[in-house]
Amino acid sequence: xxxxxxxxxxxxxxxxxxxxxxxxxxxxxxxxxxxxxxxxxxxxxxxxxxxxxxxxxxxxxxxxxxxxxxxxxxxxxxxxxxxxxxxxxxxxxxxxxxxxxxxxxxxxxxxxxxxxxxxxxxxxxxxxxxxxxxxxxxxxxxxxxxxxxxxxxxxxxxxxxxxxxxxxxxxxxxxxxxxxxxxxxxxxxxxxxxxxxxxxxxxxxxxxxxxxxxxxxxxxxxxxxxxxxxxxxxxxxxxxxxxxxxxxxxxxxxxxxxxxxxxxxxxxxxxxxxxxxxxxxxxxxxxxxxxxxxxxxxxxxxxxxxxxxxxxx
Numbered sequence: 001x002x003x004x005x006x007x008x009x010x011x012x013x014x015x016x017x018x019x020x021x022x023x024x025x026x027x028x029x030x031x032x033x034x035x036x037x038x039x040x041x042x043x044x045x046x047x048x049x050x051x052x053x054x055x056x057x058x059x060x061x062x063x064x065x066x067x068x069x070x071x072x073x074x075x076x077x078x079x080x081x082x083x084x085x086x087x088x089x090x091x092x093x094x095x096x097x098x099x100x101x102x103x104x105x106x107x108x109x110x111x112x113x114x115x116x117x118x119x120x121x122x123x124x125x126x127x128x129x130x131x132x133x134x135x136x137x138x139x140x141x142x143x144x145x146x147x148x149x150x151x152x153x154x155x156x157x158x159x160x161x162x163x164x165x166x167x168x169x170x171x172x173x174x175x176x177x178x179x180x181x182x183x184x185x186x187x188x189x190x191x192x193x194x195x196x197x198x199x200x201x202x203x204x205x206x207x208x209x210x211x212x213x214x215x216x217x218x219x220x221x222x223x224x225x226x227x228x229x230x231x232x233x234x235x236x237x238x239x240x241x242x243x244x245x246x247x248x249x250x251x252x253x254x255x256x257x258x259x260x261x262x263x264x265x266x267x268x269x270x271x272x273x274x275x276x277x278x279x280x281x282x283x284x285x286x287x288x289x290x291x292x293x294x295x296x297x298x299x300x301x302x303x304x305x306x307x308x309x310x311x312x313x
Contacts, residue, residue, distance in 0.1 A: 023265060030266040037269045048256065049263045057268035061258060063165065064216075072215065075105045079211045084240065095206045095229045102209030106173075113160045114170045118177050122208045126201050129185035137189060141182040148174060173215050180208050184222045198226060 003011075030037075034053065037043055043053035056062075064072075079101060086097040107115045121144050128140040147153055148171060161167045184207055188199045199222070206229070207222050 023261075026265045026267060026270075029270060030264065033270065034266070037266050041269045043266070043269070046263050048259050052263040055262045055266040055269050057266075057271075058262050059268070061262060063168070066165070067169065071109060075109070075211060078105070080244075096202070098211070099202075099206040099209050102211040102214060103205075105211050106209060106214065110166075110170050110173065111160060113157075114173075117157075117170070117174060118208065119205075121174065121178060122181055122204060123201075125181035125185050126188075126204050129188040132189045134186060134189050137182065137185040141178055141185070144181075145175065145178050169215070176216060177208055177214075179217075179219060180213070180222075183219075184208070187222050 034043070038053065041057055044056045046052040046054050079098065082097055082101045083094065086094040090097065103115065106118060110118075124144065125137070125140060128136055157170060158164075158167050161170070181204075184199070184204050191199065203222075203226065207225050210220075210225065213220055
């Protein structure tokens with residue numbers, strides 16, 4: 001049951017307003033200690049925003065910008081191409097074309113061993129889902145997630161890659177894929193026998209290896225994914241172009257906003273220095289807590305998993 005519109009509006013105003021005020025407090029502290037942060041950490045000159053300096057300590061933003069520029073953006077463009085070509089030529093098999101493409105992209109980025117780990121997680125989750133017990137599904141998902149933090153397993157996986165960044169990409173991707181496996185398995189448990197045919201292992205693989213959501217979401221439950229994949233619409237070049245252009249504009253807007261934030265607020269640099277923290281207000285400290293991560297942040301993403309549990313309870 002949805003809340004009344006006025007109540008949703010009040011909550012929205014309070015949430016946005018509190019964040020904006022906290023951002024303002026952090027900006028004030030950042031300006032006050034800018035010279036000290038520059039001497040200690042070497043603030044980088046702004047490229048997109050001339051005249052402003054950039055926080056060099058934001059590991060996560062730099063990490064994804066590097067991966068995006070080198071490979072992920074190109075793979076997303078490839079996904080778009082495969083999607084449109086399969087829609088024109090073999091629309092009936094579009095989910096399977098995208099599944100194969102997602103598997104190939106996973107193999108390219110994470111290697112055969114990384115691909116095997118994700119496939120193994122999906123297989124185990126599907127096998128456990130056959131018992132149709134939600135509690136058993138949760139236990140399976142938590143155990144699979146827990147294996148990411150076993151020291152011996154961590155050490156073995158690090159040896160698969162030449163750089164730490166590649167290992168972090170595997171760790172982050174597997175944790176997000178675990179969410180998708182959990183979503184599919186829970187919905188399999190909840191649906192009746194008549195709906196089981198639409199929850200086959202092949203559909204699970206198509207869902208788990210769907211590339212636009214592969215590394216960091218956004219989260220999309222299986223039923224919604226299945227509806228979108230099964231929906232057949234007449235091809236319209238004008239409509240598709242407008243959707244593509246609006247998508248590019250939206251991505252560019254959020255990218256510019258994120259860039260502006262690390263130019264106006266040196267959250268990660270301030271987080272690593274005691275004097276600014278001692279002088280900051282409670283509002284600013286709250287924003288530090290929300291936005292700071294102990295590098296490398298990709299290794300601390302496991303708590304995100306538990307924050308999503310409330311979605312299914």
